[in-house]
Amino acid sequence: MKRLFLLAPLVLAGTPALALDAVSFATNWLPEAEHGGFYQAVADGTYEEYGLDVTIVPGGPLVSNRALLLADRVEFYMAGNLLQPLFAVEQEIPVVEIAAIFQKEPQVFIAHPDQGIEEFEDLAELDTLFMGNDVFASVFTWMKANWPGFRDEQFRPYAFNPGPFLNDPRSAQQGYVTSEPFIIARDGGFEPVVFLIADYGFDTPSTMIEAKADYVEANPDIVQRFVDASIIGWYTYLYGDNTLGNDLIKAENPEMTDEIIANAVTAMRERGIADSGIALERGIGCFDDAKVHSFFDAMVEAGIVSAAIDIDRLYTNRFVCQGVGMELRPQD
16 A cells, blocks of 8 residues: 555543644636545544645636746746646746646537537637637647647637527537536537547646745655645545535635536546546556657647747656556546
8 A cells, every 4th residue: 555644533631642744735617526625634633644734725717826926925836738837937936847647638619409519620720719818828829839720810709608609500619628518518408519628739748736945955855745636636536525525615616516527537537637648557646758749849830939948947747657546546
């Protein structure tokens, strides 16, 4: 068993319990199943077993939690995919990615059925693509570089509301494979066509744990315990009893229903969002060096990032790839 309990559950009479190391983890969105392993580790006591008192600081549409990390107000931050960290390295921002919880970027494009949209490149035939500004500047730039049919005129702002897409059959919209396809099927009464961009070359790890480089060097023991406990939380959330994690998510974000959460967990399992590729061999959280370099090359070729970036400063496998928690995965 690779799971290590750093605190004994009982202490001798008259002996004070060991103090927990207090750390904060800022996420990049509201509480949801896509953050489930972290909430599970809080709710079921895994962080505490690893000697940590963890506070999760939720993000949201108008919240910039990464600034809290840079201001030393939190110890850890949930980064998205590799693009923001690449820009950070280019701008000499002293952060480093220490775990890749998702092996696949969950971002998708969603189209209506019966519109002749059968392949990814068919999206170029549509009149409208609803996207956020960040997706337009990154993912869509990559799309234009690889499929010349895409054009800026297709862009319409996406306001996290599927209504405009549902009303326009000649449109597509961005989303997460774990969320928007389910909402659209429920509210629209049809099964949408879904393209996971990771399957078409936008192949970056995602939902990464980020910290400031100086904190990592000064506190390797705390970093290791936080990473290990988070990974345990994710294996439990995906494959074990995730009731406690879900209860905490729903308590902090009442918009999350059992139905929405169950769909997201199923999608993460079936699509191998967290547990696929190198994670199957070396555990959730591991960075695939070849994948990182391949994604970087693709972004350079698309003109999104500079070839001069030193990607060796981008991430480290020092705290992952150790098989922590793999025994919790169901055995075939």
